[in-house]
Amino acid sequence: MEKPRTRARPSTRGPLAGLLVLELGQIYNGPYCGLLLAHLGADVVKVEPLGGEPTRWRSASREAYPFLMLNAGKRGIAIDLKTEPGRDLFLSLAQTADVVIENFAYGVMERLGLGFDVLHSVNERLILGSSSGFGRSGPDRELPAMDLTVQAMTGVMSVTGFPDSPPVKAGVAVADFMGGVHLCLGILAALLERGRTGSGQLVEVSMQDAVIPTLASNLGGLFEGTLPPRERNGNRHGGMAMSPYNVYGCSDGWVAVFCVTDAHWQSLCRVLGRPDLAERGDLGTTPLRVGHMDEVDAAVDGWTRSRAAKEVARLLREASIPSAEVRQLKQVVGDGQVRFRGMLPSHTHPTMGKVRYFGSPIRMGNASPRRLGPAPLLGQHTRSVLSSRLGLEGPQLDELEAGGIIGKCTTGRDPADP
Amino acid sequence: MEKPRTRARPSTRGPLAGLLVLELGQIYNGPYCGLLLAHLGADVVKVEPLGGEPTRWRSASREAYPFLMLNAGKRGIAIDLKTEPGRDLFLSLAQTADVVIENFAYGVMERLGLGFDVLHSVNERLILGSSSGFGRSGPDRELPAMDLTVQAMTGVMSVTGFPDSPPVKAGVAVADFMGGVHLCLGILAALLERGRTGSGQLVEVSMQDAVIPTLASNLGGLFEGTLPPRERNGNRHGGMAMSPYNVYGCSDGWVAVFCVTDAHWQSLCRVLGRPDLAERGDLGTTPLRVGHMDEVDAAVDGWTRSRAAKEVARLLREASIPSAEVRQLKQVVGDGQVRFRGMLPSHTHPTMGKVRYFGSPIRMGNASPRRLGPAPLLGQHTRSVLSSRLGLEGPQLDELEAGGIIGKCTTGRDPADP
Numbered sequence: 001m002e003k004p005r006t007r008a009r010p011s012t013r014g015p016l017a018g019l020l021v022l023e024l025g026q027i028y029n030g031p032y033c034g035l036l037l038a039h040l041g042a043d044v045v046k047v048e049p050l051g052g053e054p055t056r057w058r059s060a061s062r063e064a065y066p067f068l069m070l071n072a073g074k075r076g077i078a079i080d081l082k083t084e085p086g087r088d089l090f091l092s093l094a095q096t097a098d099v100v101i102e103n104f105a106y107g108v109m110e111r112l113g114l115g116f117d118v119l120h121s122v123n124e125r126l127i128l129g130s131s132s133g134f135g136r137s138g139p140d141r142e143l144p145a146m147d148l149t150v151q152a153m154t155g156v157m158s159v160t161g162f163p164d165s166p167p168v169k170a171g172v173a174v175a176d177f178m179g180g181v182h183l184c185l186g187i188l189a190a191l192l193e194r195g196r197t198g199s200g201q202l203v204e205v206s207m208q209d210a211v212i213p214t215l216a217s218n219l220g221g222l223f224e225g226t227l228p229p230r231e232r233n234g235n236r237h238g239g240m241a242m243s244p245y246n247v248y249g250c251s252d253g254w255v256a257v258f259c260v261t262d263a264h265w266q267s268l269c270r271v272l273g274r275p276d277l278a279e280r281g282d283l284g285t286t287p288l289r290v291g292h293m294d295e296v297d298a299a300v301d302g303w304t305r306s307r308a309a310k311e312v313a314r315l316l317r318e319a320s321i322p323s324a325e326v327r328q329l330k331q332v333v334g335d336g337q338v339r340f341r342g343m344l345p346s347h348t349h350p351t352m353g354k355v356r357y358f359g360s361p362i363r364m365g366n367a368s369p370r371r372l373g374p375a376p377l378l379g380q381h382t383r384s385v386l387s388s389r390l391g392l393e394g395p396q397l398d399e400l401e402a403g404g405i406i407g408k409c410t411t412g413r414d415p416a417d418p
Numbered sequence: 419m420e421k422p423r424t425r426a427r428p429s430t431r432g433p434l435a436g437l438l439v440l441e442l443g444q445i446y447n448g449p450y451c452g453l454l455l456a457h458l459g460a461d462v463v464k465v466e467p468l469g470g471e472p473t474r475w476r477s478a479s480r481e482a483y484p485f486l487m488l489n490a491g492k493r494g495i496a497i498d499l500k501t502e503p504g505r506d507l508f509l510s511l512a513q514t515a516d517v518v519i520e521n522f523a524y525g526v527m528e529r530l531g532l533g534f535d536v537l538h539s540v541n542e543r544l545i546l547g548s549s550s551g552f553g554r555s556g557p558d559r560e561l562p563a564m565d566l567t568v569q570a571m572t573g574v575m576s577v578t579g580f581p582d583s584p585p586v587k588a589g590v591a592v593a594d595f596m597g598g599v600h601l602c603l604g605i606l607a608a609l610l611e612r613g614r615t616g617s618g619q620l621v622e623v624s625m626q627d628a629v630i631p632t633l634a635s636n637l638g639g640l641f642e643g644t645l646p647p648r649e650r651n652g653n654r655h656g657g658m659a660m661s662p663y664n665v666y667g668c669s670d671g672w673v674a675v676f677c678v679t680d681a682h683w684q685s686l687c688r689v690l691g692r693p694d695l696a697e698r699g700d701l702g703t704t705p706l707r708v709g710h711m712d713e714v715d716a717a718v719d720g721w722t723r724s725r726a727a728k729e730v731a732r733l734l735r736e737a738s739i740p741s742a743e744v745r746q747l748k749q750v751v752g753d754g755q756v757r758f759r760g761m762l763p764s765h766t767h768p769t770m771g772k773v774r775y776f777g778s779p780i781r782m783g784n785a786s787p788r789r790l791g792p793a794p795l796l797g798q799h800t801r802s803v804l805s806s807r808l809g810l811e812g813p814q815l816d817e818l819e820a821g822g823i824i825g826k827c828t829t830g831r832d833p834a835d836p
Contacts, residue, residue: 015611028634035631040607054678058659058704065638066657070631135781138758143735148653148663149742152674155750157653157665159589161579167665167672167744169653170588171577172632178779181599186780188606189458193433193782195613201783209779212761213453213488214590215747216446216776219762220483222747223774231747235566235575235587239484241476245566247575247585254585256570260472286476317561324567326585329633329640329649332573340556343630344637356641358634361596361627362604363553364611365619 014041014370019098019191020389021045022090023074026053027146028173029131029207030103031070032180033187037099038073039360039370045385046074047090049081050407052378063352068375072347072357076376077385078407081112085405090114092390095123098200099187103131103179106141116202127190127200131183135206145207150175154211155231159218162234174214179207217241236293243289243296244268247326253309254326257300257316265289267319272303342369349374351411379407432459432788437516437609438807439463440508441492444471445564446591447549447625448521449488450598455517455605456491457778457788463803464492465508467499468825470796479830481770486793490765490775494794495803496825499530503823508532510808513541516618517605521549521597524559534620545608545618549601553624563625568593572629573649577636580652592632597625635659654711661707661714662686665744671727672744675718675734683707685737690721760787767792769829797825 019042023034031046031053038044048056058064080086091114094100100119102109109115109130116128130136133145143149151157151169161168186203194200217238221227226240233240235247235256244265245258259265262285269278277299283289289296304312309325316323327335333356338344343359352374359369386392386406400406437460441452449464449471456462466474476482498504509532512518518537520527527533527548534546548554551563561567569575569587579586604621612618635656639645644658651658653665653674662683663676677683680703687696695717701707707714722730727743734741745753751774756762761777770792777787804810804824818824 015607032631036603064659065641066634069634069637134755135759138755140755143742144738144740145742146676146678146740148665148674148676149740152665152672152742152744153750153753155745155747156588156590157672157674157744158746161586161589162583165580165583166667168579168586169665169674170574170590170592171579171636171650171656172574172588172592172629173635173656174588174590174592174632177632177634178595178599181596181603182779185454185599185603185606186782188603188610189433189780189782192606192609192613195610203783204781205779206759208755209759209761209777211590212750212756212779213450213776214592214595215750216484216487216595217591218589218747219487219751219774222751223483227747232589238589238591241482247566247570247587249584254570254575256566256575256587258564258566260564320562322562322564322567324561324563324570326570326575327573328576329573329636329645332571332630332633333637333640335571337552337556337558337626338630341553341624341627343627356637358631359627361600361623361630362607363622364604364608365621 014039015364016040016042019043020096021099021101022047022093022097024100024102024104026103027055028066028070028176029179029183030101032177033101033129033131033184034074035070035072035358036181036184036360036362037187038372039362041370042099044074045381046071046076046376048076048078048378050078050404056378063375065355068349068352068355069357071375073372074376075381075385076378077382078379079382080405081114083405085400085403087113089386089390089406091118091122094119094126096389097123097126098191099127099129101129101183101187105144106132106136120200123200125194125198125200127187127194128202129183129187130202131179131205131207133206134208136204147173147175150207150211154208155215155218156211158231159215159238161232163228163230163232167232175207175211178210178214179205182210240293241290242286243293244300246297246300248301248304250304250307250309250312255304255309255312255316255323256326257321257323260322262286264321268300268321271315271319271321272299274299345371347371347374350377378410380409382406382408432457433782434458434460437461438514439517439519440465440511440515442518442520442522444521445473446484446488446594447597447601448519449473450595451519451547451549451602451605452492453488453490453776454599454602454778454780456790457780459788460517462492463799464489464494464794466494466496466796468496468822474796481793483773486767486770486773487775489793491790492794493799493803494796495800496797498823499532501823503818503821505531507804507808507824509536509540512537512544514807515541515544516609517545517547519547519601519605523562524550524554538618541618543612543616543618545605545612545621547601547605547621549597549623549625551624552626554622565591565593568625568629572626573633573636574629576649577633577656579650581646581648581650585650593625593629596628596632597623600628658711659708660704661711662718664715664718666719666722668722668725668727668730673722673727673730673734673741674744675739675741678740680704682739686718686739689733689737689739690717692717763789765789765792768795796828798827800824800826
């Protein structure tokens with residue numbers, strides 16, 4: 001006899017199973033939000049203009065790799081929202097949807113006649129997740145933005161790089177992705193609130209706002225008065241509040257090393273073979289070592305300089321000192337932990353063949369990570385989505401296609417397209 | 419006569435009002451997750467060891483600024499979880515809580531006797547949000563980690579900096595904060611699932627996993643074969659897929675400039691006074707300009723070099739070309755948009771006076787951003803939380819205090835504390 005189930009188990013289809021998301025995302029910010037929602041089990045339909053979103057064909061006549069990685073697991077439809085029938089189709093879909101995501105420049109949704117008030121009037125339960133460079137309020141709201149300019153304006157560049165070099169951007173798209181994940185968080189908060197109120201709402205995230213908290217060490221240093229005037233200090237601690245804390249040159253690479261506790265420092269002195277340093281009272285605590293930062297760095301560097309990075313990392317780890325070899329991307333892609341965690345899985349795309357995509361950084365319970373299908377071809381699901389969700393039939397779809405309102409499945413960029 | 423309310427309006431108390439969160443966060447990752455939950459309306463109780471979490475006293479005998487910024491809006495209690503009575507107190511609190519957050523190294527919660535199975539056995543509805551450097555599975559799960567080492571191991575350093583300089587970290591704590599916000603997202607997903615199943619679950623995020631997607635441009639370049647062998651390219655596009663895209667020197671600073679569309683390029687040529695470049699067919703599209711990146715950069719640099727940064731930024735903005743002056747932190751703190759959006763509001767801390775903290779990057783509906791109270795003093799709410807939630811009375815609390823199980827309110831670091 002089967003035991004009675006006393007409680008429902010967490011769904012293996014994901015916590016957002018059954019939710020329909022219409023994604024008007026472009027570049028990285030909105031699409032990353034959509035990708036996270038897909039990983040959480042939502043049905044994400046990406047709505048693109050007939051020429052594709054900007055990242056789709058960015059580099060050539062075939063899909064750009066970042067597009068493939070960030071749009072896995074979504075269905076794709078192509079609609080010209082600038083036409084009246086196209087807008088009507090979108091509004092009809094929005095009537096049956098739970099969430100709309102967009103990261104156009106400020107004002108674009110309103111100009112398309114798809115602002116929150118319009119969406120809310122056709123579907124009171126709908127949540128609109130909206131992200132832009134600087135937000136929907138304030139003096140800078142209309143400034144165009146991409147990751148590079150947000151990094152410039154938030155001080156990320158000013159605090160990145162060596163003191164004697166120009167400011168340099170973080171090599172990763174920190175503003176785009178901080179924007180996208182915060183937007184997703186806001187949407188889930190709105191779904192929780194909708195569970196109580198029955199009503200959707202506008203959720204808004206600016207890339208600039210989302211980056212500000214990452215400056216915690218740097219702003220701490222500024223407010224405490226310990227930040228050097230140049231603001232950037234290479235690989236030293238952002239608030240100059242820890243020592244050792246740096247990347248040290250080895251014979252064949254670099255190793256990052258730092259000491260959180262004074263016990264780490266004692267262990268490090270043993271590895272360096274420097275009992276003299278371990279005994280010095282003026283280096284015994286973090287604040288004291290910070291006052292002798294150059295001397296501390298020179299001591300570590302003097303030891304690492306003549307050794308191979310792998311050997312340095314091994315010896316430090318054996319002594320439980322926080323440390324890591326600086327890896328190149330190829331090593332990251334081939335890394336055992338990255339593979340074990342399924343962060344860069346692969347699947348087969350209909351025209352690009354075997355491609356990798358981004359797994360989910362969020363692990364729920366004991367459920368295995370969800371595998372996602374390939375990013376949609378441009379307009380791949382236009383006909384199936386419009387017929388299944390809106391009941392449109394062949395001749396109607398043919399007419400919309402012929403009128404340039406919707407786009408059919410396209411396997412490459414139209415060479416005539418500018 | 420008052421109109422009948424036909425539907426509940428979104429709560430101004432926030433979507434998580436009424437939820438109790440126990441935060442065992444330390445440094446930035448867990449505490450940022452707790453801060454976001456506090457902004458969303460949860461009652462966040464920070465549980466610290468009797469000596470405070472590592473960031474509280476990091477730099478001196480008074481609270482470190484990043485601690486104040488990231489722990490606003492929380493209550494604070496001090497319990498020695500390494501004692502049996504301390505562990506029992508925590509488990510009693512967990513019976514009444516919705517969420518526990520922790521970002522200890524892997525295995526610490528289990529060693530404390532507070533692993534998910536134990537927590538779930540005392541409270542089936544409890545969600546445990548757990549974050550660590552590399553996750554709870556895989557060969558690297560036991561490696562200690564902080565932002566610096568995760569940046570080294572994920573390739574963030576390898577792709578940051580100039581090609582002829584050593585690798586350099588992103589100056590912001592991208593790994594810590596990507597970890598914290600993804601953890602918060604996972605917790606909200608688990609709350610949604612609990613609404614259906616009645617059961618809590620373990621949600622897990624690794625800092626390394628959370629950083630991987632930010633490499634979209636760089637990994638795209640690697641997989642497409644366009645990435646230079648040195649991987650880092652200063653302020654050029656991470657995948658070398660756009661031109662112009664750089665930071666250009668001015669007479670008194672730097673300006674970030676890029677062209678998303680070919681129309682931007684045409685406008686830029688007008689501003690530069692270079693109709694000859696605008697007419698050149700071999701520079702007419704993004705892929706073509708990428709092939710002449712040095713020449714394009716030299717043309718822009720030749721124009722910016724002799725002009726002031728403010729003037730360059732103004733002229734480019736008037737021509738609708740994406741661009742931004744590279745700001746220093748002081749400019750960011752004083753910026754009108756940052757102020758308007760309330761990202762660095764201030765409040766009065768009982769011992770530190772007027773301090774700033776982080777506002778929420780998430781804006782819900784028309785609700786004004788919530789103002790949060792100051793970060794708790796160490797143990798400030800130990801007595802009030804234990805008496806209100808567990809019904810403990812004066813003599814019991816005195817005894818626990820005398821036995822070193824709980825900590826009373828402390829306004830500064832104990833000078834005797836090592």
